[in-house]
Amino acid sequence: MKLPFKYRKIDADGVGINCAIGGDDGPPVLLLHGYPQTHLIWHHVAPVLARTHTVVATDLRGYGDSDKPPAGPDHAEYSKRAMARDQILVMRALGFDRFSVVGHDRGRRVGHRLALDHPEAVERLAVLDIVPTRYTFEHADAGFGAEYYHWFFLAAGNGIPERLIGGAPEYWIRARMTARHHGGTPFDPAAMAEYIRCFSTPDAITASCEDYRAAATIDLLHDNASYGTPLTCPVLTL
Template identity: 40%
Template sequence: MFDNFKLEVIELPEANLRVRHGGYGPPLLLLHGHPRTHTTWHLVAPLLSQHFTVVCPDLRGFGQSSKPIDPYDYEASSKRAKARDCIALMRYLGFDRFNLAGHDRGSYTAFRLAMDHPINIMKLALLDCVPIIEALERCRVQFATKWWHWFFYAQHNKPEQAILADPISWYGGSIEAMGVENYMDFLNAIKDSETVKGMLGDYRAGLQVDYKHDLHDRSIGKKLQCPVHLIWSERDDLPELYDNLIQIWQPWSEHIVTGSSIDSGHHMAEDSPMELAEQLLTFMSK
């Protein structure tokens, strides 16, 4: 897994991140979603590393990266804090400007990173997401039914108890779908109580400080300054919830937002790695 990539834990000002990086060419930072770790990219990253220097961290709170001490410290679990980690990480590796792609919860960190640090981001790919504020303001019965976990995970204590009672049944996943090493890394994460709390902190911050950050940016007319490309899964529920993802994202961008679907379930890096790598390469290389 990740042939010719380097694996290390990097100490940064606010967090220690477990990171894999390798390849040649312009830098590309890949941010995973919930409940995955950076190993979700194990089939995509080697393909992209032929054209880019690919960096895959475990986000703060996830995997084997450090965890906020208090799972209800919304600032410590915020996308803004995680964005600062990403800037520090890329500078540590020698990159001031870089391409960026984020999936699921990682897409929210990617969005905040591009909003807060526009001069550092060259291009932004957002996978399976709409802005947090847009999801919450458009919330209806269908959203609350399909994405009920957003609100459950934000509660105190009960989510941890439910998940840790039987993490495998709760989250699903299999060796066949994920590959042996990726599955084992995922398994170690979901069975660790501190990691589960760290992952839940991402949702708790989402309904608190992250929403407020989005609201403030919209109120002052702040927009993404880099080219933006959306990729969404045909076999996930975003197309059912939203008629036009590009239309939702366009007001958040100074550039014309592009996008396309991919024949995949939600975990597209594992389901359709070659198609995803091709789409990212096409967008990032323009």
């Protein structure tokens, strides 16, 4: 399954980022997906937006058909700062120095960091279906732990989540995608097949775990340092 767009893989300082680009003119908008999906999460939305915008839908590093670089001990390679820099480099390579950003879930965290680190580039920001990482960890309780156990499971060390998910990646994807907080709603079968294909390699499973390990470590350091810094662009929060 693909979007009815042009596809490119753009080098972002040695990390190849898979991009779908649609629309020939109109203001540029960057779409960033969540876990455990790819850019295809936007397959209904992107073609409609492309009627009036130039749409760029990417796979975050570690996801989809983007590269999955090895991570170091501080997980910086999967920090939202590193992911945001990928997206800036992609948009510059496409000729866009200023653009809007829409982020869902993990993509929302990347979009927020992008707007903090590169305010000159982000014209406006939409953040969908998410609460900030810093706030969430500070207010986690038993209810959160039961519903969002994967935050802690995926961040575990010693290769534990990789070994367990690697035994049944399709089961894990289907279980996560129909969890209660997703409403148990069926997803497009072709999109689901792509999510499973892209997620089912050892490198992809490790990369997605590194995303959550970064969220629990280096991302918190960055968020603490930025706490209280207002965004300078208009923000839509759903």
